Amino acid sequence: MIGALGFTAPWLLLGLLALPILWIILRAVPPAPVRRMFPGVVLLLGLKDEEQISDRTPWWLLLLRMLAVAAVIIAMAGPILNPEARDQTASDSPLLVVMDASWASAPDWRAKISSLEDRLSQAGRDDRPVALLRLTDPEAPVFQAAGTLISRLTGILPEPWEPTNAMIAEATNILPEGDFDTLWFSDGIARENRAPLLTALEAKGSVTVFESPRSLYGLEPATFEDGAVQLTARRLRSGPEQTITVQAIGPDPSGNETTLATQDLSFAADVLDARGSVEIPAELRARIQRFTIAGSRGAGAVSLPDDTLRRREVALIASSQNREGLELLSPTHYLERALEPTADLIEGGLTDVLPANPDVVVFADVATVSEGEEALLLEWLEKGGMLLRFAGPRLAASDVSRSEEDALMPVRLRAGGRTVGGAMSWGQPKALAPFDAESPFFGLDIPSDVSVTSQVMAQPDPTLASRVIAQLTDGTPLVTRKRVGQGQIVLIHVTANAEWSNLPLSGLFVEMLERLAVSSITATPEAADLAGTTWQPAKVLDGFGTLRDAQNLPGIAGEELVTAALGPDLRPGLYQGEDRSLARNVVTSATELTPTQWPDRIPVEGLSTSRETPLAGWLLALSMVLLFADVLASLALSGKLRGARVASLITAAAMTMGMPDISHAQTDDRAAIDATSELRLAHVLTGDDNLDGLAAAGLKGLSDVLYFRTSIEPSDPIGVNLETDELAFFPLLYWPITPDQPTPSAEAYAKLNTYLRTGGMILFDTRDADIASFGTSSPNGRKLQALAAPLDIPPLEPLPQDHVLTRTFYLLQDFPGRYTGRDIWVEAAPADAELIEGMPFRNLNDNVTPVIIGGNDWIGAWATNASGMPLNRLGTGFSGERQREIAYRFGVNLVMHVLTGNYKSDQVHVPALLDRLGQ
Numbered sequence: 001m002i003g004a005l006g007f008t009a010p011w012l013l014l015g016l017l018a019l020p021i022l023w024i025i026l027r028a029v030p031p032a033p034v035r036r037m038f039p040g041v042v043l044l045l046g047l048k049d050e051e052q053i054s055d056r057t058p059w060w061l062l063l064l065r066m067l068a069v070a071a072v073i074i075a076m077a078g079p080i081l082n083p084e085a086r087d088q089t090a091s092d093s094p095l096l097v098v099m100d101a102s103w104a105s106a107p108d109w110r111a112k113i114s115s116l117e118d119r120l121s122q123a124g125r126d127d128r129p130v131a132l133l134r135l136t137d138p139e140a141p142v143f144q145a146a147g148t149l150i151s152r153l154t155g156i157l158p159e160p161w162e163p164t165n166a167m168i169a170e171a172t173n174i175l176p177e178g179d180f181d182t183l184w185f186s187d188g189i190a191r192e193n194r195a196p197l198l199t200a201l202e203a204k205g206s207v208t209v210f211e212s213p214r215s216l217y218g219l220e221p222a223t224f225e226d227g228a229v230q231l232t233a234r235r236l237r238s239g240p241e242q243t244i245t246v247q248a249i250g251p252d253p254s255g256n257e258t259t260l261a262t263q264d265l266s267f268a269a270d271v272l273d274a275r276g277s278v279e280i281p282a283e284l285r286a287r288i289q290r291f292t293i294a295g296s297r298g299a300g301a302v303s304l305p306d307d308t309l310r311r312r313e314v315a316l317i318a319s320s321q322n323r324e325g326l327e328l329l330s331p332t333h334y335l336e337r338a339l340e341p342t343a344d345l346i347e348g349g350l351t352d353v354l355p356a357n358p359d360v361v362v363f364a365d366v367a368t369v370s371e372g373e374e375a376l377l378l379e380w381l382e383k384g385g386m387l388l389r390f391a392g393p394r395l396a397a398s399d400v401s402r403s404e405e406d407a408l409m410p411v412r413l414r415a416g417g418r419t420v421g422g423a424m425s426w427g428q429p430k431a432l433a434p435f436d437a438e439s440p441f442f443g444l445d446i447p448s449d450v451s452v453t454s455q456v457m458a459q460p461d462p463t464l465a466s467r468v469i470a471q472l473t474d475g476t477p478l479v480t481r482k483r484v485g486q487g488q489i490v491l492i493h494v495t496a497n498a499e500w501s502n503l504p505l506s507g508l509f510v511e512m513l514e515r516l517a518v519s520s521i522t523a524t525p526e527a528a529d530l531a532g533t534t535w536q537p538a539k540v541l542d543g544f545g546t547l548r549d550a551q552n553l554p555g556i557a558g559e560e561l562v563t564a565a566l567g568p569d570l571r572p573g574l575y576q577g578e579d580r581s582l583a584r585n586v587v588t589s590a591t592e593l594t595p596t597q598w599p600d601r602i603p604v605e606g607l608s609t610s611r612e613t614p615l616a617g618w619l620l621a622l623s624m625v626l627l628f629a630d631v632l633a634s635l636a637l638s639g640k641l642r643g644a645r646v647a648s649l650i651t652a653a654a655m656t657m658g659m660p661d662i663s664h665a666q667t668d669d670r671a672a673i674d675a676t677s678e679l680r681l682a683h684v685l686t687g688d689d690n691l692d693g694l695a696a697a698g699l700k701g702l703s704d705v706l707y708f709r710t711s712i713e714p715s716d717p718i719g720v721n722l723e724t725d726e727l728a729f730f731p732l733l734y735w736p737i738t739p740d741q742p743t744p745s746a747e748a749y750a751k752l753n754t755y756l757r758t759g760g761m762i763l764f765d766t767r768d769a770d771i772a773s774f775g776t777s778s779p780n781g782r783k784l785q786a787l788a789a790p791l792d793i794p795p796l797e798p799l800p801q802d803h804v805l806t807r808t809f810y811l812l813q814d815f816p817g818r819y820t821g822r823d824i825w826v827e828a829a830p831a832d833a834e835l836i837e838g839m840p841f842r843n844l845n846d847n848v849t850p851v852i853i854g855g856n857d858w859i860g861a862w863a864t865n866a867s868g869m870p871l872n873r874l875g876t877g878f879s880g881e882r883q884r885e886i887a888y889r890f891g892v893n894l895v896m897h898v899l900t901g902n903y904k905s906d907q908v909h910v911p912a913l914l915d916r917l918g919q
Helices: 010-027 039-044 059-076 103-125 146-150 165-173 194-202 333-339 350-356 371-382 393-397 507-518 558-563 616-637 643-657 669-677 689-709 746-757 779-788 858-862 877-900 903-916
Strands: 005-007 079-081 095-099 130-134 181-185 207-210 217-219 223-225 228-235 242-251 257-267 273-278 290-293 312-318 343-346 360-364 386-390 468-471 477-484 487-492 534-541 547-549 573-576 581-584 682-684 718-720 732-736 761-765 796-798 825-827 851-854
Touching: 005 010, 010 059, 059 616, 095 103, 095 194, 103 146, 103 181, 103 207, 130 146, 165 194, 194 207, 217 290, 228 242, 228 257, 242 273, 257 273, 312 333, 312 350, 333 343, 333 507, 350 360, 350 371, 371 386, 371 477, 371 487, 534 558, 558 581, 682 689, 689 718, 689 732, 689 858, 689 877, 732 858, 732 877, 746 761, 761 858, 858 877
Parallel strands: 095 130, 095 181, 181 207, 312 343, 312 360, 360 386, 386 487, 682 718, 682 732, 732 761, 761 851
Antiparallel strands: 005 079, 217 228, 223 228, 228 273, 242 257, 242 290, 468 477, 477 487, 534 547, 534 573, 573 581, 796 825, 825 851
16 A cells, blocks of 8 residues: 555566666667768768757657556556555454345445445455345345355345344344354334344354435325325434425326426424425326425335325215206205316215215205114214215204204204394394314405305304314304214305305305315225225335336235235235225334434444545556657657658547547538438437537447347447537437536427427437436436427327337347436327237337437447447446346337337238238
């Protein structure tokens, strides 16, 4: 070690001692000739030789050569910047790597893997065998060479659950025999079940913990109260005031996933939870698929809504039928008009509608029900239903809830009722008083012209004040409510039509009904209620919080769905029953996020590492540059250097050492002939020289693969300037997205739309799949949304498994690039696309999709240098090369799809055509 510089073969540095000898040898000159005066020399006096040759090598040229030789010697010594120093007191015993690998590990997973790779590399240099134990999926660890485990790191991912007591106990029981040291990569969440495992590991050897100091965020399931979606977020560690953004994700009217709403939640200083609410229209609420914390990875930062935000089912029960021609006097006329936009209305008798399990039952001036109906209603209320009652002449004239409170009434009533403002009354119509903060109607504006002329009166008693949620200006209760089990009963003390009040004629009536009807949230059922049922997973979350199809996962017993801990057999996600859906989320209202407090005897380190950087390649390149400069200097001193020779030397050097040429398309005839005489792939110039060079290198690598594997023989790729270059020459445009690239002009957008409409394809690559999912949650995603807005892009959908792009040349299921965590989007299939009997694929459209959107950074995986070697590293070992191979195969399929269309899809119709032709 010399400061931050280390050497793998330091003894080779002794070669530097030979540099002085080399200096002397290079400086040596032949013996000076004997000088004799020749008389004829006088005739040559005054003449000058145009080419002068020095009798000694200049000192600066000698220094240049010394530096070149020194660079080679130092490179052979294996210099490494920031090497991991070997602790002389470290043990040589085997090394066990323990990883929590839970959802809480996902936000820092890349840092954990990077830190682990450094430790495994050091273990490999020390010849220490290593083994891996994941607590969320414990398997008996087997010690092996460090390089073998390094090659598997890309396939090791976090799980969307936490280590349970059973998992920790199993991990303790399967620990290897003998002594070993332990590296524990913790997720930072405190768990009591860690203690036995920690004790067992300490009995085997030393234990070192690696843990990120960053805070962790979790999102509780969203609820709906008082007309707004209530959101609650938690953080693992207290700290200063901080604001996060929660996004509601769902499909837009075209079926494309987008952000439907956003809400900022603020953590106060040293407070661990943040709460907020957002008002979302009913139609949008029904489309929400998940809530997620922007910029935070992990299943805990995602909350899946179930039936709590869906469109409600409301049953209307009236005391009398509508009279022909008198719809405006009907008890339910205004109710129907108010609820139809936000609820599904159910008609029929009470015994007919209750088996359908509506969310709300509305009684419009219904005074009494039978004992059997009352029993059914009470049972339904206990499970979370809401009974909404309106007063009227029948209720006022009845004896219901007079002497004692009726089971289906929130309060006792006075006999008769109250009339104000009529011809036989001394009083004036009463207005509504402002709603209290505890009322579900709080915040609604009360029109000044809303008044009440008649109502039923509540009997005063000790419980009345707590049950009033709206009142008149004189303090008379207008709306009362009481809880029954998980449900509630609400009484509005006026009629549902305009006989007793003009409230049903106002917009306030609609808003009040919206809040009351939608607030009847279906409660999470008990295990006993679900006994004997089976729930099928529809969507599940992975450890990074990505929502995926459940595919072939087995169903879950109903009692286990609400009581069992999350694990391999019960993943967080959305589960479908016969008549409803239930969500199992990672973070719930009962989840406690507490940071781990490790014992003082356990060393705890962070995840930041000083990456080892080998310098041998850079030094060898420097020596080549110095030697090339030496050649130029020697030719210059000898007078043999000419302009043509300089140009040829520089060209040869560029071809040997440089990147692939970044050709720029021109609009002149010669450029047009050059672009059309051979097939060329093109990329959009972004103004970022590094990215444009990488795009050219990526398309060059893909072109080489096409040349060697297919009948396509593309020439070198071309960079396209959208403002000046013609686009019609290129079947495919690769458009990498950066946050600060300029927005094209209106003329450029006109050319792009013409290009898309006439058969061209644009591959948009946001290159952010490592940090973002589809949408606008990253700077690149937001920039793509802005760039694509003026384009004539058809409706898109995630690439279906039967799309022709999955089989144009290779059979593919995944489409990775440098990253693997992002779906790709293509033109949506027509609404009438269906699977024809006897055919393996749907009858999709026959057009080539004009747009493909993804973020897997395909150019990063395709890019090669002039010698055909990859420019970027993908993973480690075989898994990384396999990922690069699949990326190349996707590129081949992409180009074949552009050039040949859906011919692979058309092949499925051959049997039908032959049968029709009688062959």
